[in-house]
Amino acid sequence: MMEFPENQSARPAVDIRSLSVDYGDLVAVSDLTLSIPQGEVCGFLGPHGAGKTSIFKVIGGLMKPRQGEVLIDGGDILGDAERIVRVTAYLPDLVPMPSNLKVGEYLETRASGLVTEKSSEPLERVPACLENTGLAQLRETCCNTLSRGQWQRVLIAENLLRDPRILMLDELASGLDAHAREEMSLVLNRIAQSGITVLVSSSVLEEIADMCTSLCVMKHGKLLTFGTLAEVREALESNKRTITVTLLSRLEEAAVWLGARAVVSDLTIKGNQLIFSFTGSEDAQADLLEGMVDLGMRIRTYEEKASRNATSRRITEIDRIQ
Numbered sequence: 001m002m003e004f005p006e007n008q009s010a011r012p013a014v015d016i017r018s019l020s021v022d023y024g025d026l027v028a029v030s031d032l033t034l035s036i037p038q039g040e041v042c043g044f045l046g047p048h049g050a051g052k053t054s055i056f057k058v059i060g061g062l063m064k065p066r067q068g069e070v071l072i073d074g075g076d077i078l079g080d081a082e083r084i085v086r087v088t089a090y091l092p093d094l095v096p097m098p099s100n101l102k103v104g105e106y107l108e109t110r111a112s113g114l115v116t117e118k119s120s121e122p123l124e125r126v127p128a129c130l131e132n133t134g135l136a137q138l139r140e141t142c143c144n145t146l147s148r149g150q151w152q153r154v155l156i157a158e159n160l161l162r163d164p165r166i167l168m169l170d171e172l173a174s175g176l177d178a179h180a181r182e183e184m185s186l187v188l189n190r191i192a193q194s195g196i197t198v199l200v201s202s203s204v205l206e207e208i209a210d211m212c213t214s215l216c217v218m219k220h221g222k223l224l225t226f227g228t229l230a231e232v233r234e235a236l237e238s239n240k241r242t243i244t245v246t247l248l249s250r251l252e253e254a255a256v257w258l259g260a261r262a263v264v265s266d267l268t269i270k271g272n273q274l275i276f277s278f279t280g281s282e283d284a285q286a287d288l289l290e291g292m293v294d295l296g297m298r299i300r301t302y303e304e305k306a307s308r309n310a311t312s313r314r315i316t317e318i319d320r321i322q
């Protein structure tokens, strides 16, 4: 039988396998497996503490995981510091602005400091990076007069100087208005179309929904769901139900315990009732009830309702999983 060469385009750009990240006893990321195709703008969505930054730091070589692999274009990068520097770029949240440099000067200064195989390369890339981030008109503008969105784009341009394969942007869209988000969306999609895979993190779906081609929803270090916006919406909403538990005692304690479960969201206390949304399998729901009983909670009633109008819900309501 004739053998075909390996299909390069079918290979994921980022292949995360069984990744776990700890800080001492605290598990920040738990057994995460995820494949992201090339050219995606993939949003990592989850509440604070979900593990998003930890994943970016591992991929960017800033910390080592307890276990797992991260394959970029098919090769594991975690043991190869040189390759990590070559193929990944990580832009953390809140990078201060330089006071007195113009945008062009700033990028040229940063490019001159970069060591690559050909030292002239990053400098030569400055005009293209300005163009790709929609900053060509702002080349002569002082950095300290830029809006937050414009400054973020300068930082993206800076990260593109090294021509990475993966660009990771932590909390990129926080504090941007609708117009700035729209500009950012155009820039990120242009970068993705050039073959660079873009990973963006946020705790608010609305901030990144329009700029992402796929979403990875996380909570407590675990992957809840991964897919396109429409798929993620459907998965979350079709599986979501509202549970009302009436307790005879230990209401506050039960609320804290339930609030820490990845499958529970929107928890409210009303009289002696706990009302919350549940997103998970039937087994997970049975486990939850068993856990409450094991903890000694005295349950008088337990009622479940499917979420109403699931398909007509607005995108912003997915935020409630957080």
Ligand SMILES: Nc1ncnc2c1ncn2[C@@H]1O[C@H](COP(=O)(O)OP(=O)(O)OP(=O)(O)O)[C@@H](O)[C@H]1O
Pocket: 023, 026, 027, 028, 046, 047, 048, 049, 050, 051, 052, 053, 054, 055, 203
């Ligand atoms: N340096 C650290 N030392 C100890 N624990 C840490 C450290 N950094 C993060 N953590 C903990 O690891 C967990 C995951 O944090 P991480 O920053 O990865 O989440 P995140 O989803 O990016 O949150 P945020 O949106 O707040 O940045 C949290 O419980 C956090 O408190």
